[in-house]
Amino acid sequence: MNEDAGLSERTTHATVDDVAALAGVSTATVSRCLNAPERVIPATREKVMAAIRKLNYTPNFGARALASRKTGIIGAVVPTLENAVFAHGIEAFEQALPPGKFALLIASSGYDPQREREQIEALVARGASGLMLVGFDRDPTVYEWLGHRRVPYVLAWASGDSQPHAGFDNEAGIAQMVGLVLELGHTDIAMISGMTEGNDRARGRLEGARRELARAGLEFRGVAEVPYGIETGARAFEKLIASHPVTAVICGNDVLAAGALRAAHRMGLRVPEDVTITGFDDIDIASITYPELTTVRVPHRRMGSEAARLLQQLIDGKEGQSVQLPTRVVARGTHAPPRRKDLPASA
Amino acid sequence: MNEDAGLSERTTHATVDDVAALAGVSTATVSRCLNAPERVIPATREKVMAAIRKLNYTPNFGARALASRKTGIIGAVVPTLENAVFAHGIEAFEQALPPGKFALLIASSGYDPQREREQIEALVARGASGLMLVGFDRDPTVYEWLGHRRVPYVLAWASGDSQPHAGFDNEAGIAQMVGLVLELGHTDIAMISGMTEGNDRARGRLEGARRELARAGLEFRGVAEVPYGIETGARAFEKLIASHPVTAVICGNDVLAAGALRAAHRMGLRVPEDVTITGFDDIDIASITYPELTTVRVPHRRMGSEAARLLQQLIDGKEGQSVQLPTRVVARGTHAPPRRKDLPASA
DNA sequence: CATGTGCATGAAAGCGCTTACATGCCCTCA
C-alpha cells in the first residue's frame, strides 16, 4: 500500500521490464531470448531464462501481437462439428499445424451463410492470420472482404476452384459409385441427397450422380433432398420406397445411408437382397452398420492436414499448391444385383 | 513514396485515428462508439459509424487486448475431436458462448497428459481468458499454475470434484446399466473398458461396474482395457469370448460396443440371443447398429452448454454453480436374458 | 599501431487501442 515498490511484482504479472531488471540486461535482450535465441550469447541467455523462470514470466499476448503484428492464430469455420467428417478433418488440421507456433480458433456456422460470414469476421477480428473455410459456395463479397483485409485462406472440402483449396472431386466420387450400381444391373434408382443450397459438396454429388445416370440413358426414379441426420435419412427412405419401385438408393453421405439402412430394417426389407443402399464419405459408422456400408472413401484427415500445409504456405507469403485427393469405392455389404422382378422374393 | 500522407490509408489499415479524423471526433469517442455506444449521443455515433464503414475499419486485435486487458478468447482442450462425445460437447459449448463476445480456441491432447499441459499453456499464452478442460485427472501443478495465473476454468465430463465442473456421475450411470443386466439374470459378465490411466471417466465406469457387481456378490469373468476405437473393441470382444464363457459384455462406451457388436456378427453370434452387449454415451451410432444398442444416455450437448454458462460466470468473477447432469439407461435391442445353458442354442 | 569488421547488447520509439480525468456546455432549481 505504501513504500515497497518491489512487491508490485507479486501482485501483478511480471513484465519484460521485471525480467530485464532481474537478469541485468535490457528488454531488447529479453525479447531476443524469446524470439531469436541464437542472436544472444549463451551466457546471457542463461541469465535471462533463469530470471524468466524465477518470475514465472509469460509474455503478454496482446502486447506481443501489437508489436510484432502477428498473432499465431488460425481460424476455421465449419458447418458443424457434429458431422464427423468435419470433426475429423479439423482434428487433422489442428495436428498438422506446427505445435507452439499456431493455435486454432474454431467457429461453426450451422450451414447458415449469414452466420458463417459473421463467424469469419469475428475470427479475423480476434486476430486470425489465416482462415480455413469449408467449400467454395459463398457470397463473392466475403472473398472480396478477405482479399481487402489480406487474410489468406484455404478452402477445404472444395475442389476444381481457382481459389486455394484442398479437396476432392465430389462428382467423380459419386460417379464411381453410380457406375458400380449400374454395373450390377440396377435401373430403378433413387437418391437421398443432402441439402444442396449453399452446399457445393451435396450439389456436386447429386449432379454428378444425375450425369452418370444420364450417360446410361437413365434418370432417378425419385430424389429426396433432406437435412443431414440419421432420422431424416430414414424418413426419406420410407417415402421414396413407398412411392417408387426402386432397387437401389444412392445416398449423399454415410449418415443418410445409415438412416436409410435402419429404415429398411424396420420395414422388413433385406439389404442388399431387396434393396441396395450406398453411402459417401466412409466415416466410422460405415463399418458398424449391418451389413457394413458400401460407400465412397474420402480421405478427410489427409485433406485436413493438406489444408493446414497449404494455409501455412500462404501465410508465409509463398505460392501455395492446391491439392485434389482421390476417392474410391469401398465395396462392403450393402450392394447387390437387383432382385429379378419375375422371380418370387424368396428365390 | 513522398508527399501524400492521406494515401497511407490505402496502403495500410485504417486506425482509430483515421476514423476519428474523418468523423471529426476524438479517438476516445470512436472507442466508446465501439465499446459503449450508449455513452455517445446518436448523432455523433452515426457520424463515427459512417466513417468506420467508409474506411472499412476493424479494430486491431492486439492493441485492443493490450489496452483493455481482455481478449474475448476462451480455450478448450479435449482429448480428441474424433470422439463424437467431445465433438458434440464442444459444438454445444461454442454455441452457448455469447456470439460476438467470445471466440473458441481449441486444442486436442490425444489423451497425453504432457501434451495437454503444453496445450493449456499455449492457449493461455494466446490470451485465453478462460479454459474448458475435460475430466479432473491431471497433475496438481497444472491447477496450481492456472491458479497462479488467475485463469478461470471449468472441468467438463467431470463430477463430484471440488473444482468447478459440469458433468455427470459415471459410476452411477454404469451402475444403472449393470443393474439392468443383473436383473435379466446374467451372472457371467465381462467388461471392455477404455484406458483408465489418466482418464477418470473410464476409470469411474470400470470401478462403478465392479462395485455394482460386487453388491450382487459377483465379479467380472474378464476385463479388457483397450484404447478407444471400433477395431479395438472388436478385438477385445473376440478375445474375451474365446477365453471366458460370458453371456453379457458391458462396454465402457458406444464405440467399443459397436466394435464388439460387429465382432459378434462376424463370429456368428446372435445379439442379444447369444450375448448381451451394452454401451455408454448414447451417441448417434448407438441407433444405427443392428440391433440398435442398449446404452446409457448422457446429455453431452447439455453438458457443453452448462460448462459454457459456468465458465462465463467464473470469468465475470461470479461464484459459479457446478452442475451434475442425470444419466439413464436407454433400453434398445442388444440386451436379453442369458441363454439357458441346459437348452440347445436354437431353442 | 591505426583501422576496419562483426557481433552482442542497449536505448528508445512506436504498435493501436482504452480509459481516467479534465473540460465545457446546457439545463435545473432556488
Place this chain on the structure above:
DNA sequence: TGAGGGCATGTAAGCGCTTTCATGCACATG
C-alpha cells in the same frame, strides 16, 4: 439570474512488447 450538476466529448497517459538503429567491444588486418 447564478450556482450546481450531469452529460457528451476531448486530452493524453499508458498497456507490454518488438525492432531499428546506435554503441562499444574484441579481434583481424595492413
